[in-house]
Amino acid sequence: MEDKKKSEAELLRDQLTFEYPSIGMxxxxxxxxxAKAFCVPYMDFxxxxxxxxxxxxxxxxxxxxxxxxxxxxxxxxxxxxxxxxDNRGKAVIATTFGSRPLSEGLRLNAAHIxxxxxxxxxxxxxxxxxxxxxxxxxxxxxxxxxxxxxxLAIHGVIYKKDGQRVDVCVGEDPADPVFYISDLLPHLSAKxxxxxLSDGIRGEELNVIVGSLPYRDEKIKDPVKLRVLxxxxxKYGITEADFFRSELEIVAAGxxxxxxxxxxxxxxxxxxxxxxxxxxxxxxxDSQAPTYTTVTILTDKEEIGSMGNTGLQSxxxxxxxxxxxxxxxxxxxxMLKNALCLSSDVSAAYDPTFSSVYDxxxxxxxxxxxxxTKYTGxxxxxxxxxxxxxxxxxxxxxxxRNGVYWQAGELGKVDxxxxxxxxxxxxxxxxxxxxLGVPVLSMHAPVEIVSKLDVYEAYQAFLAFYK
Ligand code: MN
Ligand code: MN
Numbered sequence: 001m002e003d004k005k006k007s008e009a010e011l012l013r014d015q016l017t018f019e020y021p022s023i024g025m026x027x028x029x030x031x032x033x034x035a036k037a038f039c040v041p042y043m044d045f046x047x048x049x050x051x052x053x054x055x056x057x058x059x060x061x062x063x064x065x066x067x068x069x070x071x072x073x074x075x076x077x078x079x080x081x082x083x084x085x086d087n088r089g090k091a092v093i094a095t096t097f098g099s100r101p102l103s104e105g106l107r108l109n110a111a112h113i114x115x116x117x118x119x120x121x122x123x124x125x126x127x128x129x130x131x132x133x134x135x136x137x138x139x140x141x142x143x144x145x146x147x148x149x150x151x152l153a154i155h156g157v158i159y160k161k162d163g164q165r166v167d168v169c170v171g172e173d174p175a176d177p178v179f180y181i182s183d184l185l186p187h188l189s190a191k192x193x194x195x196x197l198s199d200g201i202r203g204e205e206l207n208v209i210v211g212s213l214p215y216r217d218e219k220i221k222d223p224v225k226l227r228v229l230x231x232x233x234x235k236y237g238i239t240e241a242d243f244f245r246s247e248l249e250i251v252a253a254g255x256x257x258x259x260x261x262x263x264x265x266x267x268x269x270x271x272x273x274x275x276x277x278x279x280x281x282x283x284x285x286d287s288q289a290p291t292y293t294t295v296t297i298l299t300d301k302e303e304i305g306s307m308g309n310t311g312l313q314s315x316x317x318x319x320x321x322x323x324x325x326x327x328x329x330x331x332x333x334x335m336l337k338n339a340l341c342l343s344s345d346v347s348a349a350y351d352p353t354f355s356s357v358y359d360x361x362x363x364x365x366x367x368x369x370x371x372x373t374k375y376t377g378x379x380x381x382x383x384x385x386x387x388x389x390x391x392x393x394x395x396x397x398x399x400x401r402n403g404v405y406w407q408a409g410e411l412g413k414v415d416x417x418x419x420x421x422x423x424x425x426x427x428x429x430x431x432x433x434x435x436l437g438v439p440v441l442s443m444h445a446p447v448e449i450v451s452k453l454d455v456y457e458a459y460q461a462f463l464a465f466y467k
Contacts, residue, residue: 023405035456043256046268051155052300055113066285073323090300090310098293102328105338108295111277112302115270116140118250127225132211140303145200148183156248166236171253178253179208252446271448275438276344283462312425341433343423347371349439357416364409364439366451370458371409373435378418385423387434402464405457
């Protein structure tokens with residue numbers, strides 16, 4: 001009836017122009033409730049899997065609970081069989097075998113479980129003017145000044161001389177101490193204030209305070225350092241030399257928290273990219289009878305260019321896929337030719353406070369659904385996968401047929417900067433791939449923000465993709 005009141009131009013506008021549906025405004029209440037419920041275990045995952053090793057371990061735990069077994073290339077697998085592969089405790093691949101033969105295609109979903117952080121230097125501990133510190137070397141793209149004057153936690157592993165592994169996690173339990181990087185008081189910051197923002201806190205100033213009480217012996221040089229070492233020795237049985245056999249990472253301390261009076265957003269360390277990795281893992285586990293065989297990849301080292309043998313530039317995924325092809329008596333090349341992959345990574349959510357760096361028509365927004373990104377890269381799409389129109393068609397069609405709320409976005413205005421994802425490395429394997437993920441506000445900050453609605457739509461997109 002209402003249409004009768006519309007002018008010809010209004011009707012034409014409805015017919016010809018495109019607008020994203022608003023989840024908050026138009027989606028059924030049930031969808032909003034489901035999103036809220038989905039994010040409860042996601043927030044638990046965020047809180048308990050702050051570094052790549054912890055995320056891999058949690059993922060393996062969830063896979064095993066869901067009946068996944070280690071992939072054995074010599075075993076025969078049928079539709080619905082579920083297997084996993086653990087790459088050095090830092091990257092995980094999971095597969096559910098589909099009803100169609102491997103030669104007809106494969107559905108891959110690649111997300112990463114490393115996040116920007118501060119790593120301890122190989123010899124980190126020192127004392128200066130009655131304070132004990134850990135020296136750090138930042139990992140990934142960070143704004144260094146954001147890491148000062150916030151509570152920090154230490155996560156990672158140390159191997160002792162005899163090969164015994166010690167797991168470290170301090171700063172997360174409310175009873176734990178936290179750690180801290182100091183910043184200058186405003187009263188004495190005249191010179192620091194004149195520095196460029198990127199230089200506000202410098203790499204060599206990212207020193208973490210770990211103690212201030214001396215070991216009581218006047219004869220000792222660096223008694224505060226010694227006291228810290230004696231505490232570490234009591235707690236973990238380690239000595240200073242054991243730091244050379246460690247990987248210790250500094251992250252913002254504390255659990256994931258609801259943000260806003262409406263509790264619609266989540267603040268947490270490392271949403272990038274566990275906000276895709278967790279929904280990808282859940283979609284993998286929840287896919288009981290997929291048409292095409294699934295390959296869910298939770299990879300490491302994305303934030304430093306996918307280097308190393310747990311990153312996507314190494315052959316570990318390729319070798320897994322080769323075993324999969326052999327196992328299914330399929331030619332590897334044929335299997336890949338018909339494969340379709342989502343590179344599941346975050347994108348920069350439009351920030352109204354800093355709107356000048358975004359193209360409002362080609363940005364993703366918090367709360368408008370998962371974000372499809374045709375290309376990333378910088379300047380003239382340098383370093384981009386740039387998905388084909390055909391690939392865009394396939395993925396949009398899957399989402400539309402399954403009622404997924406999605407939006408398209410590119411990472412900021414042309415020539416404002418840019419970034420990359422693992423899509424390019426997947427594409428190098430001759431696989432059709434496009435980026436699909438979740439909008440993040442304050443991306444790469446020690447604590448980032450996402451919308452619960454978007455997290456759930458990413459899960460819905462991944463689930464539909466695996467149907
Ligand atoms: Mn990422
Ligand atoms: Mn990132």
